[in-house]
Amino acid sequence: QGERVAAAIQQQLVAALGLPDRGVKTASFYVLQHTAMAAVLAELAFISNPREEALLSTPAFQQQAARAIAQAIGSLYGFGPEQELDPLLPAVTKFQQAGVIETPEYWLQNAVAGRSCKGEYVARLLKNMASKL
Known part of the structure; x- marks a missing residue:
């Protein structure tokens, strides 16, 4: 078995x-x-x-x-x-595996309603995403 x-x-x-x-x-x-x-x-x-x-x-x-x-x-x-505990988890994991982000915990904690992400982190995220296109 x-x-x-x-x-x-x-x-x-x-x-x-x-x-x-x-x-x-x-x-x-x-x-x-x-x-x-x-x-x-x-x-x-x-x-x-x-x-x-x-x-x-x-x-x-x-x-x-x-x-x-x-x-x-x-x-x-x-x-x-x-039930999906964190709907962002699959996307955050995919970004990490692709080398777009290095700190998945930060995004899981801050990219939610009622919280905010630092502008410099969002800018880096966008640059990393663009480099993968």
């Missing part, structure tokens, strides 16, 4: 994070073999890859990965879809 869970999680992670699909692997790790339930060991990205290492350290990436794992498990076991 672990392989079924792993396949569902892998599919969601690849779709949500846009990282390469390295497939589902099997191994005789203690943490996988000595459980009374389905067990999965997920490697989201690798610190040996500088781009992936940078992503791993950001809360936006971590939240998106956690959400993808939760959605995979939920759909596999019949739980309904979760």
Whole structure:
């Protein structure tokens, strides 16, 4: 049953994070073999890859990965879809992955109703976006 869970999680992670699909692997790790339930060991990205290492350290990436794992498990076991907690998260994550922004937390906290973003940050955002066109 672990392989079924792993396949569902892998599919969601690849779709949500846009990282390469390295497939589902099997191994005789203690943490996988000595459980009374389905067990999965997920490697989201690798610190040996500088781009992936940078992503791993950001809360936006971590939240998106956690959400993808939760959605995979939920759909596999019949739980309904979760409500989107932060509608900006997919866009902010995409901007970060494209190198448009470096501080996703700033944008998630300030680019909302009742808050404001500093003009110099918005100017830098626009310049970075234009350079990607």
